[in-house]
Amino acid sequence: MVGLIGPDGVGKSSLLSLISGARRIQEGRVEVLGGDMAERRHRAVVCPRIAYMPQGLGKNLYPTLSVEENLQFFARLFGHDAAERRRRINELTRATGLHPFLARPAGKLSGGMKQKLGLCCALIHDPDLLILDEPTTGVDPLARAQFWDLISHIRRQRPGMSVIVATAYMDEAQRFDWLVAMDAGMVLATGTPRNLLERTGAESLEAAFIRLLPEEKTRGHVAVAIPPLRTDEDDIAIEAQDLTMRFGDFVAVDHVSFRIRRGEIFGFLGSNGCGKTTTMKMLTGLLPASEGKAWLFGREVDPKDIGTRRRVGYMSQAFSLYGELTVRQNLVLHAQLFNVPKTDIPQRVDQMVERFGLAGVLDSLPESLPLGVRQRLSLA
Structure with a gap:
């Protein structure tokens, strides 16, 4: 099990x-499972032996299909x-806690549940190489533990399966057999x-990574x-009093x-799907409360x-960005939406660009950016 670490x-x-x-490979050579990945014939043979879970919540899922239908x-x-x-779906969904939600559309799942379903879809066959790109970003600690327990269980059943993981969590990286620290x-x-x-x-490991960086990048670094x-x-x-939200009988x-x-930093802690996002949407007026x-x-x-609502900046779990607009155009549009005076917009955009x-x-375009950079743009 190999981990890629880095910002x-x-x-x-x-x-x-x-x-x-x-x-597509531009230069160099990538050899996977005994052959050159630049060769079409080799890719046709080995790609069914590879499970690839890309970065982003539910990127390998069909949002209008249910959990059952995706699997x-x-x-x-x-x-x-x-x-x-039936056997594989039951085993994977019970191991990940998704079994009670088989009929729910993938698009209606919380972020952590989407990641667990994405993993189940990647593991529905028996891959020899499992590639996971930041699989637990946005997943609560309990779900993260369940996620790695499931990987460990599958590796015990398939000891020959190799796993490559990119992760932002150093506690996860600590458990891997081998690490690759990357920068630039x-x-x-x-x-x-x-x-x-x-x-x-x-x-x-976090301190170790910082010490591995070039001096010009760490100069002036403070916690x-x-x-x-x-x-x-x-x-x-x-302030909230007796906020309640019902969706039918749920x-x-x-x-x-x-x-x-x-001025207070106030945090909602809880597992995926426990109501944190719904509460935030009621607080911001995006969702009318059933009671309270x-x-x-x-x-x-x-x-x-x-x-x-104009006095609130809300960064949603799903990115509130316009994919056909550039980073600059997204910033200008949001400034206009919130009635920033026209003469102030260039300066405000420059401030956000420097800060983030x-x-x-x-x-x-946002889709071309790494997950963490998209999050910074959403916050900006």
């Missing part, structure tokens, strides 16, 4: 797509008969997790520090109440009141 945009996804046969479709692609399809399209170092720690004298909140207890920015949010002070009330800055949230490190991708 967004350093070439991990491009490397994985070359190994999987999903991207049936992939199982049929690999030639399983009805009885074998190049390999910084390879070795076991212990090798990299010993080589850098670091106590954690993030969040100052203590100094706000009056009664200076409330957001209760997604059940009488939730809280108060958030001005919410206030933003003293004004009751009204889905029809655009004035209150987007200068090198201003003329790129």
Whole structure:
């Protein structure tokens, strides 16, 4: 089991797509499962032996098909008969906690559930090489643990299966047999997790990676520090009382109440599908509550009141970007949507570009960007 580690945009996804046969090789040689991936005949033979789960929530899924239908479709692609399809689908969905949701459309699943379904679709046949591109980004800790437990279970059944994983989580990288640290399209170092720690004298893989970077990139680096909140207890920015959301007989949010002070960083913790996103949508007026009330800055949230909503910046789980517009055009459009004065827009865009490190991708389309860079653009 090999892990690729490094920040967004350093070439991990491009490397994985070359190994999987999903991207054309321009220079050099990529040899996978005993042959050259530049040769069409070899790709035709080995690609059915490769399972490739691309980066992004549910990227290998059909959103209008149910969990069951997605799995049936992939199982049929690999030639399983009805009885074998049923056995494999039951085994995979019970191991991932998806079995109660077989009838739910993939597009209606939470982010973590989409990732688990994507893995099930990738594993519905018996691959010799499993390629996972940041498979647990956006997945809660319990689901992440279940995800790796499932991989371990399958590897025990298929000890000859190799796994290549790109990950942003160093606790995951710690469990891999071999690591490849990358930056700027190049390999910084390879070795076991212990090798990299010993080589850098670091106590954690995160610190080890930073020490492997060129000096010009780490000069002036300091850890993030969040100052203590100094706000009056009664200076409330957001308040919710008995917020409830029902979808038919299903209760997604059940009488939730809280108060958030001005300037406070307030976090929702919970497993995927437990109601965090639905609560946020009710707070921002994107979804009318079935019961209860919410206030933003003293004004009751009204889905029809655009004035209150303009005071909120909402970064959704699914990217709220326009795929046909460039990075710069997305920033300008959002400034216009929120009534930023026309004369202020160029300066505001420049501020966001500098703050979020987007200068090198201003003329790129969002779909061409790495996941983490798209997230920075969404936040900007």
